[in-house]
Amino acid sequence: MDEHFHSVILEEDKCIGCTNCIKRCPTEAIRVKNGKARIIKERCIDCGECIRICPQHAKNSITNPIEKINDFKYKVALPAPTLLGQFNEDTDPRKILSALKSLGFDDVFEVSRGADIVSHYTKELLKTASKFPLISSACPAVVRLIQVRFPSLIDHIIPIESPMEVAAMLARQKSAQKTGLSPEEIGIFFISPCPAKISSVKNPLGNTYSDVDGVISIKSVYPCIQKNLKKNLQSEETEFYNSGKAIGWARSGGETYSLNIKDYLCVDGIENVIKILDEIENGKLNDIKFVECLACINGCVGGCLTVENGFVARNRIRKLSQKYMQNKEIQLNRTIQDFLLKEKILPKNVRKLDDNIMEAMKKMEKIDYIYDLLPDLDCGACGSPSCRALAEDIVLGYSDLDDCMILFRDKVNALLLKNNNDSKTKENEV
Numbered sequence: 001m002d003e004h005f006h007s008v009i010l011e012e013d014k015c016i017g018c019t020n021c022i023k024r025c026p027t028e029a030i031r032v033k034n035g036k037a038r039i040i041k042e043r044c045i046d047c048g049e050c051i052r053i054c055p056q057h058a059k060n061s062i063t064n065p066i067e068k069i070n071d072f073k074y075k076v077a078l079p080a081p082t083l084l085g086q087f088n089e090d091t092d093p094r095k096i097l098s099a100l101k102s103l104g105f106d107d108v109f110e111v112s113r114g115a116d117i118v119s120h121y122t123k124e125l126l127k128t129a130s131k132f133p134l135i136s137s138a139c140p141a142v143v144r145l146i147q148v149r150f151p152s153l154i155d156h157i158i159p160i161e162s163p164m165e166v167a168a169m170l171a172r173q174k175s176a177q178k179t180g181l182s183p184e185e186i187g188i189f190f191i192s193p194c195p196a197k198i199s200s201v202k203n204p205l206g207n208t209y210s211d212v213d214g215v216i217s218i219k220s221v222y223p224c225i226q227k228n229l230k231k232n233l234q235s236e237e238t239e240f241y242n243s244g245k246a247i248g249w250a251r252s253g254g255e256t257y258s259l260n261i262k263d264y265l266c267v268d269g270i271e272n273v274i275k276i277l278d279e280i281e282n283g284k285l286n287d288i289k290f291v292e293c294l295a296c297i298n299g300c301v302g303g304c305l306t307v308e309n310g311f312v313a314r315n316r317i318r319k320l321s322q323k324y325m326q327n328k329e330i331q332l333n334r335t336i337q338d339f340l341l342k343e344k345i346l347p348k349n350v351r352k353l354d355d356n357i358m359e360a361m362k363k364m365e366k367i368d369y370i371y372d373l374l375p376d377l378d379c380g381a382c383g384s385p386s387c388r389a390l391a392e393d394i395v396l397g398y399s400d401l402d403d404c405m406i407l408f409r410d411k412v413n414a415l416l417l418k419n420n421n422d423s424k425t426k427e428n429e430v
Helices: 020-024 049-053 066-071 081-086 093-101 111-128 140-149 151-156 163-179 195-202 218-230 244-250 254-259 270-281 310-323 357-373 387-395 405-429
Strands: 008-010 030-033 036-039 059-061 074-079 186-192 214-217 264-268 290-294
Touching (some): 020 030, 020 049, 066 214, 066 218, 074 081, 074 093, 074 163, 081 111, 081 218, 081 310, 093 218, 111 244, 111 254, 140 151, 140 195, 140 270, 163 186, 186 195, 186 218, 195 214, 254 264, 254 290
Parallel strands (some): 074 186
Antiparallel strands (some): 008 059
């Protein structure tokens, strides 16, 4: 497995080096050099902000084509509850699931089933936890953000698998019992609203493997589902998990609501998440028991692999959640141990300057020295996201001082002034 697999990719032929992406990347994972953007794999958390902001659509996400399902004897679609928010309110969820199944799947198993289970066991952890606030592990972009920028908060992450992984595990078990096939012959395909989910399948954190065999974006299957909906397919036999609380996970605040707790905080949007994580790291939110952090505005409905406006989709999910609001009994032959992360999430050192500690200290001194020379404008015109980042890039050999437009302008002006003075001196001598 590629240690640095990322769903987010750059289509270089479309990039014009506009620097919009470097200003929005939460981990400073992008540089623009020689008129083209470059993604630093070690820093990228696949939040999709660069996909969302790029005016040239030069950033994209690697997903599996629908044809990938034919590699398996039995195919199961694993739709995120976000999918339901992409269609008109009067569209029966059973019809949406039936239309999805008609794309070539043998069964549909909603991720919302996993959401209810995660909520159930999160309540248990909240009763026994010794460190607060606990931070939801449902958003993989946030988990990776903590790993990269807030390693001291790793122990605050709830060590439970995401609803996607829980649903995939149960879907494979159910399908194997139903068909008699081996688990390897069953393909589980997540229908995803965001690139972070794709990366969490290819390069999982807290586990050595994922129970998901492939990820297909919502926007790639949406036209096909719409086409099938117009055919008015029979949907009576399509099972629908009508848990309003679980469906509500698709929007910001949905997970928190399912827990029925008082001392909580809910934040969406990667920039807002960073501010709250700063607060937690500085010990300012000790009275909060649970924090729901979502990288996308409005939650998963705001993912960059969806088709509907995030605010519209959020409203639809709210109404669906209210419509099917009821208490679901969780009946499992498993314990919480079956759903816990199997491995510890480790900090990711993306600012390593040198393997030798003495050399690293010398480079740090050089960075401080160069940073003092820079104008501290963080304009991004140099192709680095901030003056501090440019100083690091210079020391690491990726840039030089002339990349700073302000210093370069001053240098040119000084040369022009010198040449002008030299010319005047020669004229006077003559």
